[in-house]
Amino acid sequence: MQLPGPAYREYDFILAGGGMAGLSFAYYVGQSSLSNKRILIIDRGVRHEQTFCYWSDEPSEFDALAEKSWDSLYFHSARPSSLKIDIEHYSYRKINGNAWFSHIETELSKHPNIHYLQAEIESISYQGLGSCVSTSEGSFYASEKIIDSFSPFPCDNAKPQHLKQHFLGWVVECNFNNFETDAAHLFDFRVAFGKECEFMYVLPTSPRKALFEYTFFSGTLREPDYYRDKIKSYLFAYYGLTEDDYLLKEEESGVIPMRNNPNKPANLYEKHLKIGTSGGFVKSTTGYSFYRTQKFCKDLVAMLEKGPSASLVIPVNPWKIWLDEVFLQVLIDQKIAGSKVFESLFYKNKPGLLLKFLQEETSWKEDLRLMWSVPTFPFVRAALKTIYRSKIK
Ligand SMILES: Cc1cc2nc3c(=O)[nH]c(=O)nc-3n(C[C@H](O)[C@H](O)[C@H](O)COP(=O)(O)OP(=O)(O)OC[C@H]3O[C@@H](n4cnc5c(N)ncnc54)[C@H](O)[C@@H]3O)c2cc1C
Numbered sequence: 001m002q003l004p005g006p007a008y009r010e011y012d013f014i015l016a017g018g019g020m021a022g023l024s025f026a027y028y029v030g031q032s033s034l035s036n037k038r039i040l041i042i043d044r045g046v047r048h049e050q051t052f053c054y055w056s057d058e059p060s061e062f063d064a065l066a067e068k069s070w071d072s073l074y075f076h077s078a079r080p081s082s083l084k085i086d087i088e089h090y091s092y093r094k095i096n097g098n099a100w101f102s103h104i105e106t107e108l109s110k111h112p113n114i115h116y117l118q119a120e121i122e123s124i125s126y127q128g129l130g131s132c133v134s135t136s137e138g139s140f141y142a143s144e145k146i147i148d149s150f151s152p153f154p155c156d157n158a159k160p161q162h163l164k165q166h167f168l169g170w171v172v173e174c175n176f177n178n179f180e181t182d183a184a185h186l187f188d189f190r191v192a193f194g195k196e197c198e199f200m201y202v203l204p205t206s207p208r209k210a211l212f213e214y215t216f217f218s219g220t221l222r223e224p225d226y227y228r229d230k231i232k233s234y235l236f237a238y239y240g241l242t243e244d245d246y247l248l249k250e251e252e253s254g255v256i257p258m259r260n261n262p263n264k265p266a267n268l269y270e271k272h273l274k275i276g277t278s279g280g281f282v283k284s285t286t287g288y289s290f291y292r293t294q295k296f297c298k299d300l301v302a303m304l305e306k307g308p309s310a311s312l313v314i315p316v317n318p319w320k321i322w323l324d325e326v327f328l329q330v331l332i333d334q335k336i337a338g339s340k341v342f343e344s345l346f347y348k349n350k351p352g353l354l355l356k357f358l359q360e361e362t363s364w365k366e367d368l369r370l371m372w373s374v375p376t377f378p379f380v381r382a383a384l385k386t387i388y389r390s391k392i393k
Pocket of ligand 1: 016017019049119122275290
């Protein structure tokens with residue numbers, strides 16, 4: 001990180017965690033009336049390969065960084081049949097993580113009051129009117145807020161009832177043209193034979209280069225070689241490529257929680273605010289969080305500019321949370337194959353409406369219209385389960 005090291009023991013804001021969410025928050029502070037605040041970003045400083053994809057129907061902050069964007073998406077069902085969807089006024093974009101991080105670092109380095117410490121965070125505690133972050137490099141005090149994106153989100157990788165988006169992806173490059181770049185393949189369920197929700201996700205960024213990501217929405221993680229073998233088989237089955245035909249340029253993997261946040265987000269009177277994955281910014285039914293994190297961080301900074309208030313770090317909409325709970329329960333129950341659930345949504349709805357729904361921008365009437373398109377029995381069963389669970393809590 002190109003930023004200066006710590007010059008003080010006390011800062012106005014301490015950002016505990018300097019990954020995507022922490023740096024997004026710092027970026028929006030740098031653009032606000034809070035830009036003169038003393039800020040310390042603390043992170044252990046280990047970064048892995050990562051892409052940030054999102055869809056949007058309007059220009060957004062980092063569009064210029066997109067390596068590629070698509071106006072059409074493929075949906076391949078397990079039947080198998082394929083649908084090429086024109087995503088109307090939306091565009092699906094892919095940003096390379098390294099490009100995004102280096103852009104943000106350049107922007108942050110324009111603010112001499114933003115400092116960076118590479119250290120292991122040990123704990124957060126309260127001291128008088130401020131709060132303290134203890135690290136392997138000593139303790140630092142925040143007079144105003146600790147913005148925490150490092151604390152683990154309550155999702156247990158060993159528990160099958162806790163749904164996760166788990167995946168491993170390869171960027172492969174051929175020395176001959178092989179990929180059609182006019183559409184991204186959001187879901188390829190031709191690889192799914194059981195009830196578990198598993199699919200291939202393909203982003204062809206050039207005729208010679210594409211990202212292949214073998215992905216599950218499920219509770220049980222696999223060994224890395226499992227996903228790798230799936231990618232190799234897929235490259236052979238659908239593109240006729242053997243290992244001699246391509247170069248493996250990058251590998252990325254992840255486990256993203258697909259759970260609603262069991263804790264209520266903090267309000268702006270509190271000193272310790274969780275953001276990013278820690279703060280429940282991930283959309284539980286999709287595992288996407290980049291676009292939401294930009295929106296939530298921007299809104300959070302705008303609220304902080306106005307001073308302390310009872311506003312929550314992120315809005316809480318019980319109706320949307322319940323819809324997510326039901327959807328997740330259907331995937332956990334596996335009474336119907338995950339591929340069938342998505343098939344009903346993609347084949348029976350307008351793509352624009354579906355993307356709007358997944359972005360949580362639909363009205364309740366539009367939500368109900370979408371709910372009519374899903375298989376009744378597993379959804380009613382899951383809905384009753386979630387209601388029963390909330391009653392016995
Ligand atoms: C490979 C990958 C691809 C993804 N692709 C997409 C995508 O296409 N679209 C999308 O919307 N989302 C995507 N996601 C999900 C999400 O956008 C990312 O997980 C994102 O990084 C979340 O940001 P965050 O700041 O919450 O967490 P992180 O970026 O993980 O930041 C947390 C930070 O805390 C630091 N930290 C943790 N513990 C400590 C400690 N004890 N001491 C010091 N530092 C610590 C870490 O070093 C890290 O930098 C992807 C995730 C992964 C892993």
